[in-house]
Amino acid sequence: MAADGLRRTPLYDRHVALGAKMVGFGGFEMPVQYTGINDEHRAVRSAAGIFDVSHMGEFRLAGPGSLAFLQRVTINDVATLEVGQAQYSAMCYSDGGLVDDLLVYRRSDHYLLVVNAANIDQDFEWLQSNAAADYTLENISDQVALLAVQGPASRGIVAQVLGAELDTLEFYHCRETRVHGRDLLVSRTGYSGELGFELYTDPETAPRLWDDLLSAGEAVGLQPAGLGARDTLRLEMKYCLYGQDITAQTNPIEAGLGWITKLDKGKFIGSQALTRVKEEGPRRRLVAFVMQERAIPRPGYTILAGDAPVGRVTSGTQSPTLNQGIGLGYVDRPFAKAGSGLEIEIRGKRARAQVVKPPLVKGTSLLA
Amino acid sequence: MNIPTDLQYTKDHEWIRREDDLAVLGITDFAQGELGDIVFVEFPDVGATFKQGEVFGTVEAVKTVADLFMPVAGEVVEVNSGLEDAPEQVNSDPYGLGWMVKVRIADSSQLDDLMGASEYKELVA
Numbered sequence: 001m002a003a004d005g006l007r008r009t010p011l012y013d014r015h016v017a018l019g020a021k022m023v024g025f026g027g028f029e030m031p032v033q034y035t036g037i038n039d040e041h042r043a044v045r046s047a048a049g050i051f052d053v054s055h056m057g058e059f060r061l062a063g064p065g066s067l068a069f070l071q072r073v074t075i076n077d078v079a080t081l082e083v084g085q086a087q088y089s090a091m092c093y094s095d096g097g098l099v100d101d102l103l104v105y106r107r108s109d110h111y112l113l114v115v116n117a118a119n120i121d122q123d124f125e126w127l128q129s130n131a132a133a134d135y136t137l138e139n140i141s142d143q144v145a146l147l148a149v150q151g152p153a154s155r156g157i158v159a160q161v162l163g164a165e166l167d168t169l170e171f172y173h174c175r176e177t178r179v180h181g182r183d184l185l186v187s188r189t190g191y192s193g194e195l196g197f198e199l200y201t202d203p204e205t206a207p208r209l210w211d212d213l214l215s216a217g218e219a220v221g222l223q224p225a226g227l228g229a230r231d232t233l234r235l236e237m238k239y240c241l242y243g244q245d246i247t248a249q250t251n252p253i254e255a256g257l258g259w260i261t262k263l264d265k266g267k268f269i270g271s272q273a274l275t276r277v278k279e280e281g282p283r284r285r286l287v288a289f290v291m292q293e294r295a296i297p298r299p300g301y302t303i304l305a306g307d308a309p310v311g312r313v314t315s316g317t318q319s320p321t322l323n324q325g326i327g328l329g330y331v332d333r334p335f336a337k338a339g340s341g342l343e344i345e346i347r348g349k350r351a352r353a354q355v356v357k358p359p360l361v362k363g364t365s366l367l368a
Numbered sequence: 369m370n371i372p373t374d375l376q377y378t379k380d381h382e383w384i385r386r387e388d389d390l391a392v393l394g395i396t397d398f399a400q401g402e403l404g405d406i407v408f409v410e411f412p413d414v415g416a417t418f419k420q421g422e423v424f425g426t427v428e429a430v431k432t433v434a435d436l437f438m439p440v441a442g443e444v445v446e447v448n449s450g451l452e453d454a455p456e457q458v459n460s461d462p463y464g465l466g467w468m469v470k471v472r473i474a475d476s477s478q479l480d481d482l483m484g485a486s487e488y489k490e491l492v493a
Contacts, residue, residue, distance in 0.1 A: 037430045038405045318407040
């Protein structure tokens with residue numbers, strides 16, 4: 001552990017050796033960039049990038065009561081999940097506010113839950129406080145390192161290093177394999193909007209795997225990419241970031257996560273409140289917008305329609321792909337339609353923005 | 369990190385080069401490194417006057433935004449319009465092509481408040 005109380009991933013030394021700029025994020029000391037956010041972002045959109053996302057938390061859930069428990073604590077329908085499949089989901093408080101968003105993997109004899117770094121302890125306590133019968137829940141975050149290889153060239157790189165065929169690994173599916181004599185889980189998931197793979201390994205294997213992937217990818221333009229590019233990439237896709245776009249004060253319906261909110265699967269924590277939101281219609285909606293002039297929206301900025309404040313920016317950046325300011329924010333429902341003209345108040349001035357249908361960047365390799 | 373010895377510096381990580389009664393300003397190599405990829409510099413109007421320490425513009429990077437503070441009181445006589453199309457020059461050449469504004473110095477005694485290279489080097493060490 002570093003002096004300032006931040007934890008380090010097994011790849012810390014690799015990042016420092018590559019000259020990364022390190023920052024605190026979710027309680028971990030993480031690389032925000034190596035060569036520059038724009039450069040790394042473009043590498044992922046055009047070739048591939050490798051990310052250390054070992055700060056993410058992992059929980060292992062096993063036992064006959066696992067499915068019933070997951071159906072109660074997550075909002076998506078876990079019953080539809082087949083062995084070897086992953087599901088994007090969320091956990092909600094009884095008032096419908098979000099505890100966290102997560103991935104649920106169904107493995108042959110257990111479930112793997114992947115949660116946000118900043119929420120590991122809080123999620124685990126919340127799950128324990130809602131305990132049911134006949135399962136064991138274990139926080140295995142310290143035993144798991146996670147690498148993400150994302151980009152149109154990712155499949156060839158990962159296949160070469162794992163010595164495995166990945167053409168038949170479908171979107172949101174995972175497969176077990178072995179590397180350096182150790183078990184590894186390869187999953188076709190990510191947070192970039194591109195074709196991509198996430199590799200769950202152990203802390204001892206992670207640095208060797210990182211090196212293998214970097215050297216295998218060098219010829220096709222693979223670059224190490226930091227949290228800065230991870231953020232701009234996910235923003236271009238309107239993927240939510242917990243703590244900004246979704247929080248305990250927002251619900252999944254207004255956040256545009258109605259598609260993972262399976263109100264007809266039976267009762268779950270938050271289902272009553274969310275059914276009411278769905279029936280009445282949310283008061284506001286999380287929208288994606290593009291600036292119509294040279295300006296960059298930032299979290300907290302006020303969104304206006306005419307002279308009236310109608311919302312607030314939750315995430316914003318300069319899109320490295322579009323070369324325009326882009327953002328996400330909650331706006332009152334009448335202004336949430338694609339095409340709506342809004343204004344963002346930036347340091348006392350107003351800049352024009354337009355609501356657009358996500359993703360903001362189209363035609364990526366996601367389903368390639 | 370590049371800290372030219374012929375410039376003066378502020379604690380806000382700006383540099384200043386005196387050219388007779390004019391001063392050329394920009395942000396330091398350290399500052400551009402901390403900000404990361406710079407995508408937009410918001411300039412004041414030519415002819416605008418500022419007090420020492422007043423905000424005269426902003427630098428937008430992908431990840432963050434930072435105010436620019438006037439190191440010495442004066443009137444803006446020129447802005448670096450080259451940065452409109454190539455703001456990345458602030459990253460690649462902060463003391464050259466990445467300069468930001470030129471001001472007519474109102475009170476040259478304020479230059480005494482600024483740091484020399486060795487003092488600034490200690491600040492960012």
